[in-house]
Amino acid sequence: MSLHDLTATAQLNALRGGEVSSRELTEHYLGRIDRLDAGLGAFITVTPELALEEAIRADKRIAEGEWAPLLGLPIGIKDLYPAAGVRTTFGSAALAGFVPPEDSWTTGLVRRAGAVLVGKTNTAEFGATCYTHNEVTARPAVTPYDLGRYSSGSSGGAATAVAAGLVPLATAGDGAGSTRTPAAACHLVGVKPSRGLVGSPALVSTTVEGPIARTVADAALLLGVMADSHFAYGIRKPLRIAVWTETGLEGPAHPQAIHTVERTADLLRELGHDVREVEIPAVCDEPVRLALRKHFASSVHAAVSTLVPSDDRARLLPYTRYLDAEGAAMPGSEVLAVQEILEHYASKFLAAFEDFDVALTPVTNGPPVPVGHFLAEGVEAVADSMLAWSCYTPWANFTGQPAIALPSHVDEGLPYGVQLVGRPRQDAELLALAAQLEDAALWQDIHPPCWRP
Known part of the structure; x- marks a missing residue:
């Protein structure tokens, strides 16, 4: 049995029991990423030096008797969510050099829980598509079950990484299925939590972060950290x-x-x-389909307007530019009408x-x-x-x-x-x-x- 055969929960037990070190576990996963990811497209950025530093620090904390929910466990963070000091591209070549000074709220929770960051997983540009294919990486994120097929998106890289045994757990985000469809494409568990459970609910946002994992217990473990909570679950009656x-x-x-x-x-x-x-x-009739498209066009336009300088927008993907233009042409009254339909x-x-x-x-x-x-x-x-x-x-x-x-x-x-x-x-x-x-x-x-x- 190899280390990646163990579930995330089993790996944590092994770490706490002294059966394996975080450094050993991290080196195992970094080695698999180095050997396999060129053909999978799971990661945009890999952070071996940072990961080994965090692993060594985790081993010291474990030896001193400290406890944290994810202490010493390697993890991948979706590249839509900033990690302090680590390149975060939002899946866009226009932001290929962006390094944020701070963690996002949820990334911070995961890192404070002791997880070892091995890299940022591949994502669709601004999370706009249910496939993960951008101009930041050499190839799209594909399902490890068939390298000629997408692992979906926009959390395609996260699902690819977990399914291929490149990390035991990964964070994801879901605005219309972006956690669930990659999970399905990779034979995994993917959770979209209730609105507001993870992070702060935006008034018009449909996106919520959640976990991708191999088992329900592993997903619940990461969800508890991302929600800054704990899930004791059991069924008391027939549903x-x-x-x-x-x-x-x-x-x-x-x-x-x-x-x-x-x-x-x-x-x-x-x-x-x-x-x-x-x-x-x-039913998803023509008015609803049109409203869905306009809703996501306005979301993409907001992201582009906020994050991408006007001189760099020619580097956006054609479909992103198409949505950005459609969103820019929408008056406020139309945005409100779209929300009412949905x-x-x-x-x-x-x-x-x-x-x-x-x-x-x-x-x-x-x-x-x-x-x-x-x-x-x-x-x-x-x-x-x-x-x-x-x-x-x-x-x-x-x-x-x-x-x-x-x-x-x-x-x-x-x-x-x-x-x-x-x-x-x-x-x-x-x-x-x-x-x-x-x-x-x-x-x-x-x-x-x-x-x-």
Whole structure:
């Protein structure tokens, strides 16, 4: 058994028990990154000197009897979130040299919890796409199960890193599925917490940070640190679970998306839960699709206006420039109208939760897609192409509900995931249900070919 075979929780126990040192663990992961990442695109920046300094310091603290939740554990931080003194590019070539003086709030919590920062994971430019392909790195983030397919985005690098055994845990962020779809593409657990649980809730932001991990326990461990809290989770009663596979769009559900839900629903029934098939509470019709595109255009425009000097904007990706221009052309009244449409859309989902505790859906409408797929028809078609594949995830961002992506199965070498969405602020209950499915063997402990190089 290699060190990366151990879960994050098991590694922490080994660190505290003196069975392994943080330096040994960190060198193991840095070696794997050095050997494997050129073909994976998991990291934008690797920090070997800093990581070894932090590991040596962690070993000293452990020897002195100190305790912290992540003390000595290597970790990757998504490159949308600043780390003091470490290059942070936001996935943009226009910011390739930016080094922030301070940690972001959540990064600070993770680092103060004793984690060893081995690097910043690859991300889509300003988190704008459900694929991770930018001009900062030599190659896009790909799923380790098929190096010709994206690991999704915008947290693609985080998922690639954990799935390939380059780190035991990684932070992520989810504005429309950006934690959950990468988790599904890489046979991992990805958590989008309730709005406001992690960090400070912005009035119009749908994005919330969360963990990507191999197990529910590991995800709960990192989520507790990111939320500056602790999750004691358990199920005290059978849950009422609604199931749908409808996409909400004109196109049909992929057969494997349907299969993920059917096999999970059967298992939930065996576990004693009340599982009912329902119609999707709201469809993603043309006004909603247009509102979604304009919402993200305004978000990208705000990021570009704040972070990128006007002289450097020619270095932005074509799709980012397209969204920036669309966002710049929107008057304030249109931004408010967009929010009203999306709030009405979200309210239909929230109303449906008066009758059930959890929703069960696919994560993605099909397997991880080939590199270049979303840009095949030009920038004007990117938004619709992304939504056709990731149609099951955005609604939970607008309702603010907790959601978790879990592995389902691997078919012909490609992973598929299933999504659970809980009532607002019922994160612990959702984690408990996920742990119950994990214990009942919803998914197997499968690894990609690079796990054993």
